[in-house]
Every structure is written in structure tokens, then in C-alpha cells.
């Protein structure tokens with residue numbers, strides 16, 4: 100479902116102490132500068148985030164959802180292709196000092212398996228957790244259309260715009276010369 104961030108001033112940083120007993124809902128927009136890792140894979144246009152936070156002391160549980168408009172190069176023809184992603188996730192955020200204490204032994208449940216992550220300092224910057232999730236949700240491969248023709252491996256022409264004169268199976272070309280050579284040898 101599409102949603103709008105009504106209060107743009109809402110901060111993506113929050114201190115567990117500012118979360119009331121009944122919980123707190125926050126919405127914010129992530130800018131390109133908040134998404135350094137994602138930016139290497141795709142161009143973010145609009146990334147809206149929503150979090151429902153509850154806190155017990157300094158332990159915070161978050162129900163989160165996001166909507167992201169991105170563009171990414173087509174894996175076939177390299178054209179910039181629009182990509183709409185949305186997702187939901189849950190995360191328990193624990194203060195960093197608990198991480199040192201809870202080193203899981205073999206066979207034990209690791210933090211990752213239990214959707215636990217850690218935060219440093221008094222304030223939690225929620226941006227990176229959203230970035231991680233969007234990164235995970237990125238499709239492995241995207242194509243600008245179902246029938247993208249790609250680019251010609253020989254002349255580099257975008258075959259969606261025009262065809263080219265290159266011969267189809269380029270791999271057989273070196274052997275074609277060899278074939279000629281064999282023929283001329285045999286003719287002698």
C-alpha cells in the first residue's frame with residue numbers, strides 16, 4: 100500500500116528514552132546521503148520509511164515498512180530502469196554492550212537468526228537498518244522489459260533501438276578463417 104510521509108521533519112534518529120510506554124510511530128524519508136551502500140547498486144529517488152517502535156529500557160523492538168522508488172541499470176542493455184520496492188520487517192535493537200556479553204556458542208541462535216541488531220550510543224539511527232533491508236530486497240537481476248534485446252556483443256549497439264549488421268554467432272568467426280585456410284591447402 101502506498102503511503103505518504105506527512106511530517107517530513109520527523110527524524111530517523113531516536114533515543115529509546117523518548118519512546119513512551121504505549122510505543123511510538125515515526126515516519127521519515129531517507130536521502131541519497133543516507134544510503135551509501137545502496138547507492139552503489141541503484142539510484143534512490145524516493146525512500147519512505149515507517150517504524151512502529153516499542154521500548155523496554157534500552158531494548159527496542161521495531162516493526163518497519165518501507166517504500167522505495169529506485170532506478171537500476173538493466174542487466175541486459177544497461178538502460179536505467181525504474182524499480183519500485185516495498186517491504187516489511189521486524190527487528191529487535193539492543194545496545195552494543197550486550198553484544199560483547201552474548202557471544203553465541205556453536206549451535207546457538209545467532210543474532211541474525213533472531214532478527215536482532217545492535218546500536219551504538221544513546222541514539223539509534225534507523226536509516227542503516229532500512230538500507231540493509233532494501234539492499235536485501237533488491238532483485239538479483241533486472242531487465243528493462245520482458246523482451247529486452249540487449250546490446251550487440253560485437254558492435255555495442257543497443258538492439259532495442261536498431262538492429263546491426265553483425266553476423267550472429269560471433270564465436271565461429273575465428274574458425275571461419277581457419278576453414279578457408281584448410282580449403283586452400285586442400286585445393287593445392
Ligand SMILES: [Zn+2]
Nearest residue numbers: 173176243247
Ligand atoms: Zn534492457
Ligand SMILES: [Zn+2]
Nearest residue numbers: 251254263265
Ligand atoms: Zn552488432
